[in-house]
Amino acid sequence: MEYINPEGLRLDGRRFNEMRQIVAEVGVVSKADGSAVFEMGNTKVIAAVYGPREIQNKSQQKNGHALVLCEYSMAHFSTGDRRRQKNDRRSTELSLVIRQTMEACILTELLPHSQIDIFLQVLQADGGTRSACINAATLALADAGIPMRDLAVSCSAGYLNSTPLLDLNYVEDSAGGADVTVGILPKLDKVTLLQMDAKLPMETFETVFALASEGCKAIAERVREVLQENTKQLEYRRAA
Amino acid sequence: MYFCLDSVVMVACSVGEQHFLKGGIAQELRTDGRKRLTYRRTYVETGVIPQANGSARVRIGGTDVIASVKAEIGRPSSLQPDKGKVAVFVDCSPTAEPTFGGRGGEELSSELALALQRCLLGGTSGAGAGINLSSLLIQEGKVCWDLYIDGLVISSDGNLLDALSAAIKAALTNTAIPKVQVSAEVADDEQPEIDISDEEYRQFDTSSVPIIVTLTKVGNHYIVDATEEEESQMSSAMSISVNRAGHICGLTKRGGSGLDPSVILDMISVAKHVSETLMNKLDSKIAAAEACEDES
Numbered sequence: 001m002e003y004i005n006p007e008g009l010r011l012d013g014r015r016f017n018e019m020r021q022i023v024a025e026v027g028v029v030s031k032a033d034g035s036a037v038f039e040m041g042n043t044k045v046i047a048a049v050y051g052p053r054e055i056q057n058k059s060q061q062k063n064g065h066a067l068v069l070c071e072y073s074m075a076h077f078s079t080g081d082r083r084r085q086k087n088d089r090r091s092t093e094l095s096l097v098i099r100q101t102m103e104a105c106i107l108t109e110l111l112p113h114s115q116i117d118i119f120l121q122v123l124q125a126d127g128g129t130r131s132a133c134i135n136a137a138t139l140a141l142a143d144a145g146i147p148m149r150d151l152a153v154s155c156s157a158g159y160l161n162s163t164p165l166l167d168l169n170y171v172e173d174s175a176g177g178a179d180v181t182v183g184i185l186p187k188l189d190k191v192t193l194l195q196m197d198a199k200l201p202m203e204t205f206e207t208v209f210a211l212a213s214e215g216c217k218a219i220a221e222r223v224r225e226v227l228q229e230n231t232k233q234l235e236y237r238r239a240a
Numbered sequence: 241m242y243f244c245l246d247s248v249v250m251v252a253c254s255v256g257e258q259h260f261l262k263g264g265i266a267q268e269l270r271t272d273g274r275k276r277l278t279y280r281r282t283y284v285e286t287g288v289i290p291q292a293n294g295s296a297r298v299r300i301g302g303t304d305v306i307a308s309v310k311a312e313i314g315r316p317s318s319l320q321p322d323k324g325k326v327a328v329f330v331d332c333s334p335t336a337e338p339t340f341g342g343r344g345g346e347e348l349s350s351e352l353a354l355a356l357q358r359c360l361l362g363g364t365s366g367a368g369a370g371i372n373l374s375s376l377l378i379q380e381g382k383v384c385w386d387l388y389i390d391g392l393v394i395s396s397d398g399n400l401l402d403a404l405s406a407a408i409k410a411a412l413t414n415t416a417i418p419k420v421q422v423s424a425e426v427a428d429d430e431q432p433e434i435d436i437s438d439e440e441y442r443q444f445d446t447s448s449v450p451i452i453v454t455l456t457k458v459g460n461h462y463i464v465d466a467t468e469e470e471e472s473q474m475s476s477a478m479s480i481s482v483n484r485a486g487h488i489c490g491l492t493k494r495g496g497s498g499l500d501p502s503v504i505l506d507m508i509s510v511a512k513h514v515s516e517t518l519m520n521k522l523d524s525k526i527a528a529a530e531a532c533e534d535e536s
Binding site for chain 2: 028029030031032035042046047048050071073075076077079080082117119120121123124
């Protein structure tokens, strides 16, 4: 099957290095301390952060550091066919991966004896859900005012028809080619998440990784813009 | 029928706050300034989940819910070969409440799903259902549509049942079921070939779909559209499902405190009265949302 035609257009009309449209909004769940909705094309995720709050389970307490908990869940209607399983292995793995990424980025030593809960709810899944989740979680944590080292952002890239492709959707992801998900801290220029499935030759991997990192930098710009706009709105409402 | 919704989260309220809440309700001035029978600002959006046959998102104050309708081809049950099937599921997302994480939200989810199922689907024989199950039939005894209605609670600030029933009504209005061609007659025990059209759809008839009005009794008065704070102070609540014709389609009583039968009858008549205005407002909001969606 042809995922990128000779003119360089993919199935949805994008070029190899074009990302899907991003829509991001902060403060969607009024009850949460921080929340955000992040859309990458047709993938839509809501993140809600509750914390810092008192530790619920004293046995999980970490000495001198905040406890970061994360739960990833997909709505029954999020995929094409209705899903029925709630706690399947993929959700558990993603919860763990996202928790580790966000924990590396939060300044947990500033909030000892407390707990930060990050809840991710996928409303629509069309490829790149883990990236959308990390981006949504970053926005929600910033909305909650939790101190962070940097804004963790994530993007995925793949390799189909001998071309690296940025930001795969579900059809491209299920094509069987490689799928590299990268999470970076842009200001510190550090990689916090790197996952890949299928196989790639080393040089190709470097190209695909570089493409995904470029995508991450573009998302970081957007995330920063959204947060600055949100702060302006808050300032405007306070002054009024 | 008595149900205890013990899984409602208790909001911490000092004695002073409790008095303020109850006193306000008694004087027709709730903490957010509303009268006893006034609803919060309601927003309706349809078509929010493009891959479902129909979907809607309803926000009542701080409560935010999404309902989606998916139609799949199935086999009618042998007890009712001339009807399609409808199943209602509700999921309480942990984004609404940290206690819903893991398996915490299951109890509340099943209570809500059962209450909605009772109101929409009538008795076990299928008689008196809000949704016309016969319209879901494709071929008697062999092929029918299975409708899966999924509700998702994103943010919870009280009055979940009302919001969910409004979202389900809006989602059903938004539902487009593809037209099906059944191939030539086949033998009794074989499944016929069906051709599902990609182009032609028919809209679902939702004129008899009921909505739920929940009346919460706090002290000696009833309020409509309780916030979570108000729900934590309730003695009991009644959720009454009313359709356009003013008929009662289902009843659920929650809360431990007993109610005098005359009080119940009074609550039902108040609910019927409130439901008329609510139904009209909701219908016009749904129509506006559909028109908005058609333009975009």
